[in-house]
Amino acid sequence: RKEVEQDPGPFNVPEGATVAFNCTYSNSASQSFFWYRQDCRKEPKLLMSVYSSGNEDGRFTAQLNRASQYISLLIRDSKLSDSATYLCVVYQGGKLIFGQGTELSVKP
Amino acid sequence: GAVVSQHPSWVICKSGTSVKIECRSLDFQATTMFWYRQFPKQSLMLMATSNEGSKATYEQGVEKDKFLINHASLTLSTLTVTSAHPEDSSFYICSARDYGTDYGYTFGSGTRLTVV
Numbered sequence: 446r447k448e449v450e451q452d453p454g455p456f457n458v459p460e461g462a463t464v465a466f467n468c469t470y471s472n473s474a475s476q477s478f479f480w481y482r483q484d485c486r487k488e489p490k491l492l493m494s495v496y497s498s499g500n501e502d503g504r505f506t507a508q509l510n511r512a513s514q515y516i517s518l519l520i521r522d523s524k525l526s527d528s529a530t531y532l533c534v535v536y537q538g539g540k541l542i543f544g545q546g547t548e549l550s551v552k553p
Numbered sequence: 554g555a556v557v558s559q560h561p562s563w564v565i566c567k568s569g570t571s572v573k574i575e576c577r578s579l580d581f582q583a584t585t586m587f588w589y590r591q592f593p594k595q596s597l598m599l600m601a602t603s604n605e606g607s608k609a610t611y612e613q614g615v616e617k618d619k620f621l622i623n624h625a626s627l628t629l630s631t632l633t634v635t636s637a638h639p640e641d642s643s644f645y646i647c648s649a650r651d652y653g654t655d656y657g658y659t660f661g662s663g664t665r666l667t668v669v
Contacts, residue, residue, distance in 0.1 A: 488646055488660040489597065532596065540587070541648070541658060545596040 446471055448542045451533050455548035462523050466547050468516040468533030477536035478509055480518045482529045483546065489532055492518075523551045555581050555651035559661025566637055566668055574632045574664045576647035583649035586630035587658075588622065591644040603630045637668040 478495040495507040533544035589597040603609040603624035621633040651657040
């Protein structure tokens with residue numbers, strides 16, 4: 446079983462749609478959780494950290510369920526510029542562990 | 554914010570040659586640098602963790618004699634792919650942690666290596 450698993454995608458959605466990404470992690474001792482965004486042929490960039498209480502940043506909402514070892518990212522009112530690969534990332538044992546990423550394509 | 558400069562951005566080399574990739578932390582001291590590799594449509598896989606002034610720690614399955622890591626100063630870490638082969642063609646990315654921010658991992662811009 447992979448340490449961090451995500452929906453494989455790709456997700457193809459129209460502008461304005463709401464899209465949700467799911468992620469599960471296998472190690473209950475994982476300490477911190479993040480969503481990163483990676484554009485084609487570029488380095489990943491931090492989108493947001495994920496907290497147990499849930500957190501929101503504009504159109505983006507992240508949720509963490511430690512009991513289920515589940516992380517989610519919700520994007521509302523999606524824009525063309527949201528097209529990218531979204532990486533679920535877990536911090537454990539001093540390292541960042543990346544999921545395989547979910548590709549999102551937002552169409553006009 | 555913290556910046557990690559990675560060079561070169563892309564490189565094409567012949568089989569059997571060696572390639573050196575550099576990562577520099579520009580405005581902070583990076584006692585630890587992480588090296589990742591990413592194949593197309595796959596996630597970033599941690600190759601090794603380099604620590605300033607000591608030997609790097611390699612992940613399982615990564616050949617330390619093939620991927621030489623040097624972290625001689627607090628601002629510079631290098632990865633040398635020795636005797637490169639076509640299967641080493643990949644996207645290599647470094648990352649350093651800026652302890653001045655909350656789990657602030659900063660990534661270099663990556664190096665696309667093509668071995669022909």
